[in-house]
Amino acid sequence: NTRMNYVHPRIGAALAVASAGRKVAMSGATPLAITDCLNYGNPQNPEVMWQFAQGCEGIKQACAALNTPVISGNVSLYNETGGVSIQPTPAIVCVGTNEGEIIPSDFCASGVSVYLVGDTKGVFAGSLYMKAVENRVAGSLPELNLKAERALWDFAIEAGRSRVLEFANSVGIGGVAITLAKMACVGGVGGEFEMSCDDSRDIFDESFSRAIFGVRDEAKFKELAAKYGLSLMRLGTSGGETFRINSVRKKLAALKEIYFGEFAKIVKSED
Numbered sequence: 011n012t013r014m015n016y017v018h019p020r021i022g023a024a025l026a027v028a029s030a031g032r033k034v035a036m037s038g039a040t041p042l043a044i045t046d047c048l049n050y051g052n053p054q055n056p057e058v059m060w061q062f063a064q065g066c067e068g069i070k071q072a073c074a075a076l077n078t079p080v081i082s083g084n085v086s087l088y089n090e091t092g093g094v095s096i097q098p099t100p101a102i103v104c105v106g107t108n109e110g111e112i113i114p115s116d117f118c119a120s121g122v123s124v125y126l127v128g129d130t131k132g133v134f135a136g137s138l139y140m141k142a143v144e145n146r147v148a149g150s151l152p153e154l155n156l157k158a159e160r161a162l163w164d165f166a167i168e169a170g171r172s173r174v175l176e177f178a179n180s181v182g183i184g185g186v187a188i189t190l191a192k193m194a195c196v197g198g199v200g201g202e203f204e205m206s207c208d209d210s211r212d213i214f215d216e217s218f219s220r221a222i223f224g225v226r227d228e229a230k231f232k233e234l235a236a237k238y239g240l241s242l243m244r245l246g247t248s249g250g251e252t253f254r255i256n257s258v259r260k261k262l263a264a265l266k267e268i269y270f271g272e273f274a275k276i277v278k279s280e281d
Contacts, residue, residue, distance in 0.1 A: 019061040019098040021151045022136070023068030025218060028159045030104035031078055032180040035163035036115065036221055038170030039108035044073065046083035046102050051095020053087050061098040062087075069100065075156035076163075078104060097147065113170045114177040117197035120249030122176045123228055124201065126186060127235060127242045128162060128220030130212055138184045139214040152218075158240075159219045165238040166221065174231050176224035187213040187255050189222055190245075194253045195269040200262040203246035203255040213255055224248060 031041035048065060051058040073079055089096045134140050135149025169175050177197075181189045186205055194200050205213050222245075225231045235242050245255075251262050 020064040020068035023065040023100045024072035026102040027072035030102040034106040036178040038113040039106040041106040043081045048085045049099040110171040116193045117199035117248045122224040122248045131217045133217045137216045161238045181220040185214040200250040200253045201248040
């Protein structure tokens with residue numbers, strides 16, 4: 011069954027909804043609704059039509075559990091080149107309202123304790139690591155625990171309103187390592203981090219329902235995490251001109267050059 015050669019489209023679509031809402035929650039806002047753009051291949055291909063149907067089912071399940079109804083959207087089909095359809099691509103945008111302060115998404119201060127909240131389970135199916143290192147898209151994703159996802163959102167919202175947080179960001183593509191690196195680049199602040207892993211590659215793992223938090227009040231932060239039944243791990247402290255996570259170390263200036271300048275180089279090379 012060729013369906014096993016890529017990430018299940020139902021789970022992938024549900025994850026897209028969860029990821030969009032998580033981004034909103036990490037800003038301190040309450041996610042309220044989504045809009046979608048469903049991009050798929052040729053629906054006359056039974057497998058593509060199956061992908062589309064499963065994607066719609068995944069969105070429905072996630073929206074019902076997370077209380078984020080679909081209020082608008084569109085569908086784009088027949089996306090293919092040379093008879094080869096694109097990968098199922100449901101693009102999700104989430105909107106919400108914020109009743110308190112906006113939580114920054116980057117390292118906006120030095121000397122701040124940085125925590126990972128959520129469980130790391132070694133999920134690499136369809137990941138950036140698999141694509142970049144192994145040049146393939148494959149594997150099977152575990153089911154998304156939507157109750158745990160919503161608990162993370164509510165935790166972040168309450169922590170933000172309680173002024174416990176200095177900054178926060180969702181862990182997504184590229185895992186903890188890439189999320190921290192982006193936060194360092196955008197904020198212009200480095201950091202020293204150590205993540206306890208079963209496998210050294212797990213710093214790039216893309217397990218669901220995780221976020222990075224910079225914490226002002228660690229006692230209150232831990233109290234809230236316990237209230238919502240969430241696991242946490244202290245990773246280190248923001249600050250300095252170097253970025254390090256486990257054995258990966260790079261000068262912040264060199265990291266910023268890659269993050270802000272690599273796209274321009276690629277575009278120029280294709281002129």
